[in-house]
Amino acid sequence: MEGGGQVRPTSGRDHGTLSRLRSSSLEIREKEIREKGSEILKEQLDAAKKELKLKDRECERLSQVRNQLEQELEELTASLFEEAHKMVNEANVKQATAEKQLKEAQGKIDVLQAEVTALKTLVLTSTPSSPNRQLHPQLQSPGTRGAHKHAGGHVRNKSASSTFPSSPGKPEPSSTKEDREPAMPALLSLILCLVPGQSVSVNFDPYRQQGEGLVTDSRQMDSILYAEFLLWKEKPSLDRSSAFLSRIYREDISPCLSFTRSELSQLVQSAVENNSLTIEPVAMSALPMVKASAVECGGPNGFRAAIETKCALSGMSRLCRHRIKLGDKESYYYISPSSRARITAVCNFFTYIRYIQQGLVRHDAEQMFWEVMRLRREMTVAKLGFYPTDQG
Numbered sequence: 001m002e003g004g005g006q007v008r009p010t011s012g013r014d015h016g017t018l019s020r021l022r023s024s025s026l027e028i029r030e031k032e033i034r035e036k037g038s039e040i041l042k043e044q045l046d047a048a049k050k051e052l053k054l055k056d057r058e059c060e061r062l063s064q065v066r067n068q069l070e071q072e073l074e075e076l077t078a079s080l081f082e083e084a085h086k087m088v089n090e091a092n093v094k095q096a097t098a099e100k101q102l103k104e105a106q107g108k109i110d111v112l113q114a115e116v117t118a119l120k121t122l123v124l125t126s127t128p129s130s131p132n133r134q135l136h137p138q139l140q141s142p143g144t145r146g147a148h149k150h151a152g153g154h155v156r157n158k159s160a161s162s163t164f165p166s167s168p169g170k171p172e173p174s175s176t177k178e179d180r181e182p183a184m185p186a187l188l189s190l191i192l193c194l195v196p197g198q199s200v201s202v203n204f205d206p207y208r209q210q211g212e213g214l215v216t217d218s219r220q221m222d223s224i225l226y227a228e229f230l231l232w233k234e235k236p237s238l239d240r241s242s243a244f245l246s247r248i249y250r251e252d253i254s255p256c257l258s259f260t261r262s263e264l265s266q267l268v269q270s271a272v273e274n275n276s277l278t279i280e281p282v283a284m285s286a287l288p289m290v291k292a293s294a295v296e297c298g299g300p301n302g303f304r305a306a307i308e309t310k311c312a313l314s315g316m317s318r319l320c321r322h323r324i325k326l327g328d329k330e331s332y333y334y335i336s337p338s339s340r341a342r343i344t345a346v347c348n349f350f351t352y353i354r355y356i357q358q359g360l361v362r363h364d365a366e367q368m369f370w371e372v373m374r375l376r377r378e379m380t381v382a383k384l385g386f387y388p389t390d391q392g
Helices: 002-124 145-151 188-192 223-234 243-256 262-273 337-357 365-383
Strands: 277-281 295-297 308-310 317-319 322-326 331-335
Touching: 223 243, 223 365, 243 337, 243 365, 262 277, 262 322, 262 337, 277 337, 317 337, 322 337, 331 337, 337 365
Parallel strands: 295 331
Antiparallel strands: 277 322, 308 317, 322 331
16 A cells, blocks of 8 residues: 555656646747747748839839820920921911912913903004004104004003113104103013914014114024023023023123112112012102101102102112112112113013023023023113113
8 A cells, every 4th residue: 555655646746747848848849830930921021021122113113104104295295286286387378378379370360461462462463564553653653652552552561661772863752751652562572472372473672673664683593602591491490500590690680780889789689589679660740658657768758759869779860760679678769760771671581581480481492592682682781871761
């Protein structure tokens, strides 16, 4: 019994020790498991943080790309609207310019058609046996000139008349300006050659008049001048770099438009080249100016009377019956008959050159060449101081 009683307490203590050992080992294991779990969670958390940082960077980069694209889109939209607005404005301006040019062209066509009809009537009804007295005013008696003028026929504006002088052997009968028979237009052959299919040949030239009859001049073509003209005619333009126009500028245009007032001469030449020069007659009666802002140079301010005054180009005191206006400027310049004849001769030349450039002249190359030579002769004669008596 004693032995058995001693054994029981020992086994109980062993059992308690085992249970404590077990519980402590469990705690150690749990602690290890918790530590491992926490480490795993920390690693996962770090990985998640790194992934979030990468995603944040990607989001930031995408946001910058989006902002940049939005900015570029706004700039592109603004530029497109601006370009579209500009194109619309240009289209409106071109449309307005085209409509204006169309109206001007229609007006010019109407005037040319009326002139062609009248001139064809005059030319076709004039024969050697029965000459048209309106076409040849030297055949009319002094008492019938005024009656012929008021009876009918084509009358051209004095400001656009020819620069050829009248025959020196026949003085003009004394009459008023309203009763004086107008000279034959210098560009008669030019107007007739604009009619397609027109075969009428007009050779009116006051230089060829002698007495009551007409004589013809002999002429011979210069091969160098003709070659330069043919080379220019292949691609006609107003560029003075071509040999053809360069020669004419050097020999005819520049000397013809070279006046004492050199600065104003350059402005006049530029206006003639740009087709923006206006020549208008001065009223014979002293009338007050309608435009108070207009400045008249070389003449009396406030009156449009043709009186003895200084020519704005030559600076010489002459009877100025015409004045010029350069482009859209509000300044008028009084000019003498000689200065007007020189300007008109150059204007006639540029008009014919522009018609050739626009394809309106239906003549062959040789006829065009001789017309150019005739216009060059006009400039030469005007440069030497000759002008028609109806301009004086």
